[in-house]
Amino acid sequence: MDTLILARWQFAITTVYHFFFVPLSIGLALLVAIMETSYVRSGDETFKRMTKFWGKLLLINFAIGVATGIVQEFQFGMSWSEYSRFAGDIFGAPLAIEALMAFFLESTFLGLWIFGWERLPKLAHLGCIWLVAFGSSISSFWILVANSFMHQPVGYVLRNGRAELDDFGALLTSGHVWVQWPHTMLAALATAAFFVLGISAYHLRRPLSRPGQELFRRSFQIGAIAAVIGTVGVILAGHAQAQYMMKVQPMKMAAAEALWETEDPAAMSLFTVASVPEQRDLFVIKVPGVLSFLAYNRFTGAVPGIKELQARAEAQHGPGSYIPNVFLTYWTFRAMVGAGFAMLGLAALALALVLRHEIQRWTSVLWLLTPAIGLPYLANATGWIFTEMGRQPWIIYGLMRTEQAVSPTVGAAMLLISLVGFSLVYLGLIVATLFLMLKYARNVPGEAPSAPLPAMRPAPLSR
Numbered sequence: 001m002d003t004l005i006l007a008r009w010q011f012a013i014t015t016v017y018h019f020f021f022v023p024l025s026i027g028l029a030l031l032v033a034i035m036e037t038s039y040v041r042s043g044d045e046t047f048k049r050m051t052k053f054w055g056k057l058l059l060i061n062f063a064i065g066v067a068t069g070i071v072q073e074f075q076f077g078m079s080w081s082e083y084s085r086f087a088g089d090i091f092g093a094p095l096a097i098e099a100l101m102a103f104f105l106e107s108t109f110l111g112l113w114i115f116g117w118e119r120l121p122k123l124a125h126l127g128c129i130w131l132v133a134f135g136s137s138i139s140s141f142w143i144l145v146a147n148s149f150m151h152q153p154v155g156y157v158l159r160n161g162r163a164e165l166d167d168f169g170a171l172l173t174s175g176h177v178w179v180q181w182p183h184t185m186l187a188a189l190a191t192a193a194f195f196v197l198g199i200s201a202y203h204l205r206r207p208l209s210r211p212g213q214e215l216f217r218r219s220f221q222i223g224a225i226a227a228v229i230g231t232v233g234v235i236l237a238g239h240a241q242a243q244y245m246m247k248v249q250p251m252k253m254a255a256a257e258a259l260w261e262t263e264d265p266a267a268m269s270l271f272t273v274a275s276v277p278e279q280r281d282l283f284v285i286k287v288p289g290v291l292s293f294l295a296y297n298r299f300t301g302a303v304p305g306i307k308e309l310q311a312r313a314e315a316q317h318g319p320g321s322y323i324p325n326v327f328l329t330y331w332t333f334r335a336m337v338g339a340g341f342a343m344l345g346l347a348a349l350a351l352a353l354v355l356r357h358e359i360q361r362w363t364s365v366l367w368l369l370t371p372a373i374g375l376p377y378l379a380n381a382t383g384w385i386f387t388e389m390g391r392q393p394w395i396i397y398g399l400m401r402t403e404q405a406v407s408p409t410v411g412a413a414m415l416l417i418s419l420v421g422f423s424l425v426y427l428g429l430i431v432a433t434l435f436l437m438l439k440y441a442r443n444v445p446g447e448a449p450s451a452p453l454p455a456m457r458p459a460p461l462s463r
Contacts, residue, residue: 027192106135
């Protein structure tokens with residue numbers, strides 16, 4: 001394995017690990033803020049207990065998310081030093097603003113929120129959690145501004161072999177940012193909603209006489225509403241993102257459909273078995289016209305195929321392969337979309353139970369919702385892999401190839417050692433997070449702890 005492959009694996013593993021925690025922090029901060037708002041407005045202690053219960057899980061997730069994100073900044077300057085040398089003037093600006101503006105905002109007010117119970121006035125304490133929610137949302141915006149430059153470079157000028165920032169406004173108003181950020185925010189809301197739904201469903205399967213039933217019934221209601229808003233929104237935002245992708249990265253769309261030849265109207269692939277080296281289908285099930293609809297909102301319209309796009313890229317950039325990993329792009333796209341529509345069905349079912357006041361009658365649905373916590377994580381991870389792998393072979397689309405970005409001074413042995421080390425450390429953090437989450441998610445607020453076993457005394461010796 002050479003340095004390029006190892007560097008890509010290292011960054012991919014650390015990014016996916018980190019992205020397990022980010023959407024939940026963003027979405028759960030918003031839901032906790034809504035719960036505390038309900039408490040301040042109504043004075044109902046149940047909402048206060050809800051806020052504290054879900055807030056504790058938010059804190060665990062936030063802490064691990066911060067720990068897993070620190071490593072990525074070091075990789076930009078070490079494994080990917082050539083990338084940082086070429087685009088650091090642009091890429092570093094939004095990341096610096098994110099740290100100074102958003103991360104410090106959310107971490108500062110999260111601390112005030114944690115220790116401010118019964119010390120701060122109610123409105124001031126409520127303001128803290130809303131600032132945390134706002135900070136986490138703005139944090140994602142600045143990170144996606146940096147990432148969007150890699151997908152659609154704007155606002156730069158090439159000078160002395162480097163891309164230098166020329167128009168900061170163009171960076172902020174990039175079309176890619178404004179289709180990617182809403183999609184990410186709605187995915188975060190859906191992630192938090194299914195987290196709340198799944199844990200609430202676990203507790204609602206218990207007898208009605210158990211403490212905490214009202215808390216989890218209300219949590220289920222909030223989670224169901226948020227799940228419907230999040231899943232419907234993320235599907236619509238994803239549709240807009242796909243149409244924009246057709247304009248700026250048509251090769252990604254072609255690879256996502258394993259579309260070898262240009263079609264008009266273009267059919268959407270439901271299932272394809274292809275010979276990638278020969279660029280032909282072996283077995284395919286397609287729906288006529290649907291890919292054209294996804295691209296243009298009508299059932300006609302040419303969608304360029306991989307072969308045509310490869311020829312265009314060679315004419316523009318010179319000889320070489322400009323085709324991403326079709327197998328990985330195709331199946332990660334389907335995993336993301338499949339998980340999204342499964343979430344939509346379950347969210348609609350959960351909301352129907354809420355509207356019919358039959359939450360605890362349909363225990364089979366409650367049983368489904370607990371493992372469904374994993375669906376948003378599947379969609380988030382595969383969606384991120386699809387987004388980044390579909391851009392290959394470019395690290396900055398049309399400007400810099402991925403193999404040009406890796407550091408020439410970091411050897412394969414160093415990368416391999418750090419890759420194994422990071423993977424093991426992150427695995428340990430995942431295990432610790434799951435342990436803490438399970439421990440506190442099973443705890444029912446207001447329920448007395450189990451009585452300790454009586455002390456064992458030695459029996460008297462018989463005479």
